[in-house]
Structure formats: structure tokens, C-alpha cells
Amino acid sequence: MKKRKVLFLGESYRADAITWMKGLKEFGDFEICTWELQTPITSKLNRFKRILEYVFSPISIRKTIKNEKPDMIIAERTTSYGFLAAISGLHPIAIAQQGRTDLWPEGSILLPFKKIIQKYAFKKADLIHAWGPVMTISMKAIGVDMNKVLVIPKGIDLNLFSPSINNSTKIEAIVTRSLQPEYRHDSILLAFSILNQRGIDFSLTIVGDGTRLHYLKDLAKKLQIENKIIFTGRIPNTELPKLLQQSNIYISMPITEGVSASLFEAMACCSYPIVSDIPGNQSWIKHRDNGQLITIDDNEQLADELIWSFENTESRNQAIFQNRKFVEENVNYDINMKIISDKYHELLKVRQT
Template sequence: MKICYLANAASVHTQRWARHFADRGCHVSIVSFQPGEIGGVEVFTLPPVFSRPRVDVVLNLGRIRRLVRRIAPDILHAHYVTSYGLAGAISGWRPFIATAWGDDVLVAPEESLLYRLMVRWALSRADLVTSMAEHMTAFMNRRHYSVPDKIVTLPFGVDTQQFCPSCRTRRHGELPARVISTRHLEDEYDVQTLIRAIPTVVDRCPGTQFVVVGDGGLRPFLENLAVDLGVRQYTEFLGKVPHEHVSHLLGRADVFVTTSTSDGNNISLNEAMACGAFPVATDIPANRAWIEHRKNGLLFSCRDSEQLADAIIEALWRPDWRQDVMDQNWEIVCTRASWSHSMVEMERHYFRLLQEERI
């Protein structure tokens, strides 16, 4: 089977998809505006003209269409609706699958009627639409972005061989306590709320260490904010870390914090749960799908650093609870967020669409 992905080749999620199906014996190609080297996968990189992906897509539509026709895939699968999904729809290639990641249907189309019409048109051209979470699927149905029976909820999931309880190298309760964030350092992930919570936490839980994994345009601002708040000595900014190393960092963490104000499926949260880090998350649909407040984690209001500080302190003061929650969260991940289960389901849809195309 020949699969062509229209997707960001630099994204770890795109790379996971491509490697998986290449390992399954498929011929996999990626057309991307970002470079990426993936063993066994052919990557076609289109040089960006502007820093806005949607503009680059429009300017490169002819080239993308010619590339797709040259590759002649059995399946064309676009990831991220407002850029690559639009390109896939305009290419006219079938079967065509569009996967929504989150902001591309939950946030960007809400900015203007034009975006909403563009998303509706692109998804109407797809033979199958996949979303990462039930709340996304429900939202797309309410917006009439596609026919309901064409939308499938398919979480990207966690590699439970890599992210699992065996990653833990310390028990909850060991000191100094460690709090970790693995979100990108961009505005929508709101990591500054975590930085602003640190003074209160270290005042109540002296010596607590904070590990910030990830990079982005706000990194200099966040590092300066930590200095201004007098907590730079408690905060380690690691930058971008290879995905295969993230599990080791989570396995050494007591508390995982996600401050994102919007998400599709919070894969970072699932990874932390699998590795036994106690989750403290924003009270948004993507997180409520996995966390029941005060049962297997804690929720706090978006952009509220005081609530976040209180939640972290409560979690740190209750090491036995954190230890007990580990088994429950591992079972949730294995049951509902397994990467291997999701990929089996996706492969089933690939073959179904191929069969329907041949009839």
C-alpha cells in the first residue's frame, strides 16, 4: 500500500505515523513545508514563502497537486485541516482522509466565517475525517463540518512500550520534589501560568524543582520571568528533548502540569499518566476526558496561577495518593489511549477505503 501524508515532517506525531506504516511494509511519502529525516520514508520538502502555513499552501497548491499525482498513492492522508487538509481537498485525489488535530477546528475557524467555510469545504471533500477526541467530534458535528458517519474519533495515543510504569526511577515522596511540563513554549500552551505559580509552591514546599521541557518563541520571555520572580534557581529549561528521552524525564517527576488553554487530545497528559507522574491539568474538555477531579488528578482554571499553585501543593503534600493513582492512570491509558490500538483501527479504515474505491 502506498500512503502519502500531507503533514509537518518535523512533528513527532507525523514521524510516528510514517514510521509505523513504513514498518508495516507500506511505501510512505510525506509532503511537508518543514524538513524532516525519517528512515524508510520519502520526504518532499516545499520551501515556505511566508511564515503563515495557510498562505504557503495557497501559493504551492499547483506544486502539491503535481507531487501527489506523481506519487500516485493508494491513500492520501492530510494532517491539520486548515493547511494540509485544504491542500489535500484541492488536489482532488481519492481516497482522501483528513485528520483534525485540535486548534485547526476548535480555534482557527472561530476567528472568521471564511475559515469556517474553508474547513467545511475541505472536510466535505474527504472520504473519512478523523478527530483526536470525542469533544472535537461533537464540535465538528455541531458545526456541520462533515457528515456524522464520516467522522471517526481516533486518539493518536501513547506508545505503551516506551511510556509505561517501568520508566519510574523513584517513588512518590522522595525529595526534592520534581514538577514537570512538556508543552511547547507558545502562547496557547500558557506555560507562563506555571512559572507564575512557582514562588507560592517553593514557599510552601521548599526545594521543589521545576523542569520545563520544550521550546518555542516564548522561551526567552519565560526564562526572564523566572528571573524576575526570583525562582530561576528552582527552574530548569531543557529546551527541545528527543521524544525517546521524554519518558525518562516523566519517570523522575512527581507532578506533571499542563497549562494549555485548548487541546485536541492531550497526548502529553497521556504520556505523563502512563509514566506515573501525577497529573495537574487545566479544566478543559480535552483534559476532563482523562482526569476526574480529585480522583485520579487535579484540575484548575485556565490562566489562574493561584489555583495552579494550590493544586501542585496539594499534590505534593499527598505522596501516598500520588502513588495510589498510578495504577488507575496506567489502566486508563492502556484501555483508551494506546497507540497500537489506534493504528490497528486506522489501518482497518485504510483497507476499507481502498476496497470501496475499487468497487
């Protein structure tokens, strides 16, 4: 039987993309080839170059299709790579909405254009991935055919992200989100500065890289907490489980969220989640039940809830066991990626007949 080949459009280095492709290889026996934009957005000039590259990318993608001869095409982010998949001429197409709407940033002058290309991508797609229920709200609102939507997270490797209880006598927190403005690391540092002023001992590990790295290091110095903050920089994903297992509190303060694999990873490792009070997090976390929900940029509330969660050991322990059980039942990579892979084979079978 001929091995099926999938062309992936998207940033292949991202952890989410790696999980997606790895799962298709393991559980669908797919061969994967990739295509992605090459210009990084590091300056205004590069942003212009990337737009030009995007405009001419259909030619490059069709050349890749001609050379690689894939059986189907998949793409992340409906307003960029998803649209490119939709105009590639190849079917079946599976596209994934990465955020709550993918229409981001909300004040962008390109928003009307993004709405048009997203609608076209939804129309042309044979399968639409919603990694969580919060993503379906915007889809329904614009009339997407929900029969094409598969609502299931990719899942995480529960053997790799295994449980470990941290019984430290101080707060040992971790943040694993990209160091970009929308993840509000500055608000987190300000909250820990409040803890420091109150004489509460802690350590905070900030994992990853991004445009705010130097600013955040300077802010930690300004707040006089730099000796309690560890900036790891970018690390291999294989090193992440150990860091999560060593922490007793996981913090994530995005201003927008679709489905956070990093939250699931923390839940699997028994790191207690304190996250921003937005729809993407409300799907999984109930306040002072299995974690905490914090108003965006409310540094005082974050500081107070950090103290509450640490002092209420029994409540925290109940939550972390509950969370581990939840991910085992709903976010198991082995189970979920088998379902997704089978769906792709089903699409290919239908396309043949």
C-alpha cells in the same frame, strides 16, 4: 501484492505526525511520502510568504502526486492541510482535526474563511479522524456526516513510555508542551514562585522550545527561582520517557486542547497530571480522582493543588495506577494504529470496487 503508498500533508517533524506515519508503516505496511509548507512563521514577512506559498501549494501537491503516485492522501488540521488534501484530486482522503475545533485563533479575522474551507474539507474527506470525543462536538454542531468519523487516539508506545514510581521527598514537576503563549508557561512559573515564597522545595523541568523561551528564562530570574528550573530546549522524543519517569507531577495549562498525546505519555509513565480545566482535558481527567483540573491562569489554585497533590500521597498513588491501566486499555499504540491502518486498507478496497 503491490505495497500501498500514502501521501502525508503536514509538518512531518511533529511528534504527532511521526507517530501517525510510523504506525501506518508498522501496522499497515504502507510506504509514506510527505509534503509540507516550507516557510516558517517567524515574522510578519514570513507569515505573508507562507500565505503566498499556501495559495500556490495545490500546484506543488499535484506535481508530487504525479511523481510519487500515492494510493491515498492523509492530512492534519482541517483548516489548512486538510483543505489542501480535499482539493488535491486524489481519493481516498483521510483528514484529522487536531484541536477542539481547528478554528483558531478564535478572534482571527480569517475565521469566516476558515469555516468555509473546513466545511469543504469535511465534505470531501472519506474518513475524518477525531483523536478524542471532545473533537466530535464541533463536528456534530456543523452537520458533519458522523458515519465518516473515526473516534480513536493514535495511542502511545507503552513499551517506550513505561511506568516508574518517583518517591522523592520534594515536588519534581515536568512540563512538556511547546513554549508558545497558549500553553501558559508563565502562569506555571508564577505558581512555583508562590511555592518558593512558602518555603516549599521543588524542581521544575520545562521541555521543548518555542517563541517564549527567552521570556520564560527572564521571568524565572525575575521570580528568583531560576536555580530550581531546568530548560532542556528541544530534545529527541526518545529522551522524553526518562524525564517523565523521573518526575512525580506533570503540568499542562493550555487554553485550548483537542487530545494531548503528552498527557497520555505522562499517565503511562506514572507522572501525576495537573492540567487546565477545559473540555479537552475533562475527557480524561476527573478532579482529585485521577488528577487535577485547574482554572486557566489561576496561579494561586495551581500552587494550592500542587501542594495538595504532593501531601496526599495515597490519593496520588491510586491515581497513577488508575491512569496507567487506562492508557493500557484505551491508548495502546499497537492496538489503535492497527485499527487505523486496517481502516485505510478498507477505504482503498472500497475505492477499487
